[in-house]
Amino acid sequence: MKKIIINLSIILLSGIGVKAQNKNPFLWGIASAAYQVEGGYRADGKGESKWDFLTNKVGVTQFLIGQKQTGNVAINMYDRTQYLKDIQLMKELGVNSYRFSLDWSRIIPDGIGAVNEKGLAHYDLLIDDLKAAGIEPVVTLYHFDYPMALVQKGGWGNPEMINWYKNYAEVVLKRYGKKVKYFITFNEPYIEFMVAEYLINMEQSKEPNTVRFAKGIQKAHRQLLANAAAIKMFHEMNLKGQIGMTLNLSPCLPLDSNNPKDIKASEFEDKLLNKFFLDGLFKGTYPQQVVDSVQKYDPSFQPSGSEMKILAETKPDFLGINYYAPALVSYDEKAPFASTWMDNNTDKVKSHNGPVRPDELYHLLTRIKNDYGSPKMMITENGAGFEGEDIKVKPIVKDPLRADFIQRHVVAALKAKTDGVNLIGYFPWSGWDNFEWVFGYTKRFGLIYVDFETQERIPKQSYFEYQKIIKANK
Numbered sequence: 397m398k399k400i401i402i403n404l405s406i407i408l409l410s411g412i413g414v415k416a417q418n419k420n421p422f423l424w425g426i427a428s429a430a431y432q433v434e435g436g437y438r439a440d441g442k443g444e445s446k447w448d449f450l451t452n453k454v455g456v457t458q459f460l461i462g463q464k465q466t467g468n469v470a471i472n473m474y475d476r477t478q479y480l481k482d483i484q485l486m487k488e489l490g491v492n493s494y495r496f497s498l499d500w501s502r503i504i505p506d507g508i509g510a511v512n513e514k515g516l517a518h519y520d521l522l523i524d525d526l527k528a529a530g531i532e533p534v535v536t537l538y539h540f541d542y543p544m545a546l547v548q549k550g551g552w553g554n555p556e557m558i559n560w561y562k563n564y565a566e567v568v569l570k571r572y573g574k575k576v577k578y579f580i581t582f583n584e585p586y587i588e589f590m591v592a593e594y595l596i597n598m599e600q601s602k603e604p605n606t607v608r609f610a611k612g613i614q615k616a617h618r619q620l621l622a623n624a625a626a627i628k629m630f631h632e633m634n635l636k637g638q639i640g641m642t643l644n645l646s647p648c649l650p651l652d653s654n655n656p657k658d659i660k661a662s663e664f665e666d667k668l669l670n671k672f673f674l675d676g677l678f679k680g681t682y683p684q685q686v687v688d689s690v691q692k693y694d695p696s697f698q699p700s701g702s703e704m705k706i707l708a709e710t711k712p713d714f715l716g717i718n719y720y721a722p723a724l725v726s727y728d729e730k731a732p733f734a735s736t737w738m739d740n741n742t743d744k745v746k747s748h749n750g751p752v753r754p755d756e757l758y759h760l761l762t763r764i765k766n767d768y769g770s771p772k773m774m775i776t777e778n779g780a781g782f783e784g785e786d787i788k789v790k791p792i793v794k795d796p797l798r799a800d801f802i803q804r805h806v807v808a809a810l811k812a813k814t815d816g817v818n819l820i821g822y823f824p825w826s827g828w829d830n831f832e833w834v835f836g837y838t839k840r841f842g843l844i845y846v847d848f849e850t851q852e853r854i855p856k857q858s859y860f861e862y863q864k865i866i867k868a869n870k
């Protein structure tokens with residue numbers, strides 16, 4: 397009898413185990429973002445967004461690539477005929493999930509006013525089409541872009557932005573909350589404020605770089621508050637899914653490990669780039685050294701007790717991690733916020749986003765597990781582009797270095813998982829070559845090659861490599 401009961405409980409337990417596993421299988425996906433892939437820039441009542449403005453009116457790609465390019469057409473994924481073909485390619489790849497973002501300016505064209513039903517309906521259908529294909533949507537609410545009308549009201553420089561975002565998030569969560577299992581509130585505040593906006597200087601501010609950088613931290617603080625507000629709302633709505641925030645994280649290493657100045661600079665960079673966001677998100681605190689340095693240049697940065705309490709009380713269900721490379725930091729006395737690390741790529745064949753170091757992905761994941769109470773983590777972006785790759789040799793496109801990059805980073809991620817990291821998914825950036833922000837169409841990151849003139853898609857070597865990886869790990 398005892399034996400039967402034991403056996404029965406094993407069956408029951410394993411049944412539950414299997415069920416629980418099937419309910420939330422490991423997510424093997426690919427990633428994209430609205431402005432980089434959609435096009436359709438005036439379709440169905442869409443409002444003007446910050447990036448529509450930056451590319452069409454400021455001509456922001458000109459600074460870096462010497463020509464004006466926009467996301468007006470991008471890779472045409474707003475078009476259902478096109479995206480259905482892309483879903484087919486995803487099915488053949490074998491992914492069970494797709495991370496994409498919503499364009500706020502399609503849903504509430506002026507940011508705070510009337511809701512545009514056509515915009516909402518578009519994403520409704522996309523979500524349904526993905527689910528019908530057995531692909532779980534992972535929906536980012538905000539990926540760098542938002543309505544221009546709000547930029548004109550000061551954007552994240554205006555504390556009201558928190559409420560405007562909350563209002564938008566409410567519309568999104570009410571509409572899709574029951575059928576989407578994974579939401580991401582924001583993508584990479586550090587890159588948005590301390591890299592992109594900082595480089596572009598959209599406000600055409602004459603303030604010194606230090607002041608502008610410090611103001612970026614203030615904006616990031618507001619984004620963390622908006623994130624907390626959306627997460628709280630999501631939890632109060634008692635939805636079954638999960639909600640998290642995506643950070644770009646890079647272990648910071650001294651460029652010269654024998655140089656004490658580089659060592660110190662890299663320790664500070666780690667606080668700015670990683671700890672500020674992780675501590676804010678998981679502990680409701682900020683590293684004092686960052687607060688002090690920011691206040692030196694922007695004395696108005698005074699996170700209040702009640703704001704920090706909000707941060708401390710609201711935890712994401714998972715952390716989205718975008719990992720490309722470690723930051724190799726060298727001391728620069730002219731840059732108190734040490735932001736010269738992006739250039740220090742020591743590889744022989746240079747990758748677009750820094751040195752290729754899968755070992756540092758492993759360190760990053762285990763560090764977060766140890767320092768932040770083992771949260772669920774999802775690698776929401778990981779990828780590379782290499783100078784001289786992506787050569788079209790029909791029927792495929794050769795990108796051996798990217799294929800190798802993906803393979804080695806998956807090994808590192810799965811090793812971390814075996815060692816106890818609560819990893820729930822992996823999404824290479826990107827499914828397709830697309831509009832790479834200030835670099836326009838000159839930097840390819842896709843597993844699928846896109847001919848930007850004809851919209852033809854050609855799977856690359858890395859696509860087939862990833863297909864093998866998924867098959868072997870399913």
Ligand code: FCB
Binds near residue numbers: 583644832
């Ligand atoms: C990340 C962005 C993503 C893409 C990759 C290459 O910082 O989140 O949109 O541009 O870099």
